[in-house]
Amino acid sequence: MSKKIITIGRQCGSGGHTIGKTLSERLGIPFYDKEIIELAAKESGFSEDFIAENGEHTNDSLLHKLLKNLSYSSNIKSDVYSSLQDEIYFCQAKIIRELGESGPCVIVSRCADSILEEHSDVLNVFIHANTDFRVQRCVERAETSKNEAQLYIATKDKRRANHYKYYTEKEWGHSSNYHLCLDSGMLGIEKCVSIIEDIYLEKR
Amino acid sequence: MSKKIITIGRQCGSGGHTIGKTLSERLGIPFYDKEIIELAAKESGFSEDFIAENGEHTNDSLLHKLLKNLSYSSNIKSDVYSSLQDEIYFCQAKIIRELGESGPCVIVSRCADSILEEHSDVLNVFIHANTDFRVQRCVERAETSKNEAQLYIATKDKRRANHYKYYTEKEWGHSSNYHLCLDSGMLGIEKCVSIIEDIYLEKR
Numbered sequence: 001m002s003k004k005i006i007t008i009g010r011q012c013g014s015g016g017h018t019i020g021k022t023l024s025e026r027l028g029i030p031f032y033d034k035e036i037i038e039l040a041a042k043e044s045g046f047s048e049d050f051i052a053e054n055g056e057h058t059n060d061s062l063l064h065k066l067l068k069n070l071s072y073s074s075n076i077k078s079d080v081y082s083s084l085q086d087e088i089y090f091c092q093a094k095i096i097r098e099l100g101e102s103g104p105c106v107i108v109s110r111c112a113d114s115i116l117e118e119h120s121d122v123l124n125v126f127i128h129a130n131t132d133f134r135v136q137r138c139v140e141r142a143e144t145s146k147n148e149a150q151l152y153i154a155t156k157d158k159r160r161a162n163h164y165k166y167y168t169e170k171e172w173g174h175s176s177n178y179h180l181c182l183d184s185g186m187l188g189i190e191k192c193v194s195i196i197e198d199i200y201l202e203k204r
Numbered sequence: 205m206s207k208k209i210i211t212i213g214r215q216c217g218s219g220g221h222t223i224g225k226t227l228s229e230r231l232g233i234p235f236y237d238k239e240i241i242e243l244a245a246k247e248s249g250f251s252e253d254f255i256a257e258n259g260e261h262t263n264d265s266l267l268h269k270l271l272k273n274l275s276y277s278s279n280i281k282s283d284v285y286s287s288l289q290d291e292i293y294f295c296q297a298k299i300i301r302e303l304g305e306s307g308p309c310v311i312v313s314r315c316a317d318s319i320l321e322e323h324s325d326v327l328n329v330f331i332h333a334n335t336d337f338r339v340q341r342c343v344e345r346a347e348t349s350k351n352e353a354q355l356y357i358a359t360k361d362k363r364r365a366n367h368y369k370y371y372t373e374k375e376w377g378h379s380s381n382y383h384l385c386l387d388s389g390m391l392g393i394e395k396c397v398s399i400i401e402d403i404y405l406e407k408r
Contacts, residue, residue, distance in 0.1 A: 128379050173379050175332050181385035187403065195399060199391065 004104040005119065006200060007112040009126040009178065012156040013134030013149070015189045016127035017108055022193045024106045027200065032099060033108035036092055044091045054085050056110060056163050089167055109160070113177060114168040125196055126178040129185030208308040209323065210404060211316035213330040213382065216360040217338030219393045220331035221312055226397045228310045231404065237312035240299055248295045258289050260314060260364050293371055313364070317381055318372040329400055330382040333389030
């Protein structure tokens, strides 16, 4: 069986999850987004909530910053918070590598493009859109206010970018990390799906 | 007549010029790459060679750096070299805006995506590929050595990135600046052309 994996990085609210899910249904291959959290929870013993909170974010809370400064100033090398995040990252990375070996699938984010970079048969995609489009989608889907959606999107994307940079040393959303970057606001969700599907089937 | 412009940013050696040229032939619309240099030479009075050298680059020569430092240390406000580059930039920007008003066309780089950002009917594309693919294309096309091609590509792209950053305050090659970013090394030149053509005709 040919191995063929699609990884999808995405800005919050851009429709990356929907695009990945639709692709998996059309192509008849498994889809992994929050499913990776469930697998990582079983593997690591952490709760799903804890993994969801820390699995795509580096911790930039005030408490974490204070602990980090304290560990620097007192020359303490261990950092409990970073260690837990590292543990989650390496657990998810192990799962993603195993998924990559098990056959065709769609994997949403969690640095999957970088984790599978030695894999010869991966299509790395990044989905983005302008803020208005993403806020509008969040407002419609989460029934939240426009201001709340703006804040949620900005915070989420900042944390994802930091997490990606921290573990891959590359810049989140830069075209050089992906084979294909699509503006879902301009192209539309359906067109993004059909472009990726077409490339996937042609290269198969 | 509907206005519809394709702008193409590209890494050196990625095939962006070829992709743009092929698109213009298939779509039957004008193509502007070095043609902008000719237009800018007529408009500004600078020679085509001078515009080619400075139209996509900020000047990072030793002489320029020394002059810049001299002007800082001696509190001289004018900077002859930067002024000439600004003059070329604004001349090319004026030409690009006029082209944007005159009808459908393909424009290669020179910050055209940013210059036309208020234009409602523009498709902004960025073409990139891994270094091996680009070096190989340069070696084949320019009959140069691999080492020379590597140096040429690295220098050219660094200067293009600096120039783009200087005039747009955005990062060259970051997906957020384009509707579509394509890896021509992975997808192939022909596939890049057909993806862009398909989007252009669908949105027309």
